Amino acid sequence: MMMDLISFKPIGRVVNPFSKPVDANHIRAVESQIIVDPSYSKGLLDLGKGDQIMVIYFFHQSKGFDLLQHPRGDKSRPRRGVFTLRSPRRPNPIGVTVAEIVALEGNVLRVRGLDAINGTPVLDLKPA
């Protein structure tokens, strides 16, 4: 199957205290900032406190993938197809999480519920 590469330029980056992958629940519990490239700030218009937003991002620390994986790496559970899992170790390491907006301050979105680590490139934001 002929497949050309598709390239994206991130629209922003995540800032939070987690520089390495940890339990997603720990990351979700704290506030993260999404620093949006100022050239895209106008696209944030009409977002505000309490809105749910879908954050599409790149698992930038993920290396390689397996088509069959134990859910959450738990070897007591049978391996499943990667497309039934949210594992970062996937053919295209794209993450999708719905977060809640705490505040919008210029080009900075403060959110809760995001499970991406510090420095994560953000590809898109959409209504959840």
Add this chain to the structure above:
Amino acid sequence: MMMDLISFKPIGRVVNPFSKPVDANHIRAVESQIIVDPSYSKGLLDLGKGDQIMVIYFFHQSKGFDLLQHPRGDKSRPRRGVFTLRSPRRPNPIGVTVAEIVALEGNVLRVRGLDAINGTPVLDLKPA
């Protein structure tokens, strides 16, 4: 803000009767096939009829973007920030839709509820 390009190789393509963008409801109403590259077939294991799946794809016919847009192109409605809309005319033209699996046949997923046109490159599949 320094932003390196991020590149993905599609995992498959959409096949359906719609070669040009039309009202999304028309596309959702028919069955689409997602032809997955056979090298990734094993990753489809455990998907089956009735499962909801999140399809992440590339709006390959979308050209350019506006940071402020009238919702659904309706000029009677005020312009909004693109990140509050699902318009394909966005900085990174990524689409996300939840579809229902009708059948899995080898490397072919038959789905309903997908609003991507024929030939759309699929980047990822995740549990909805």
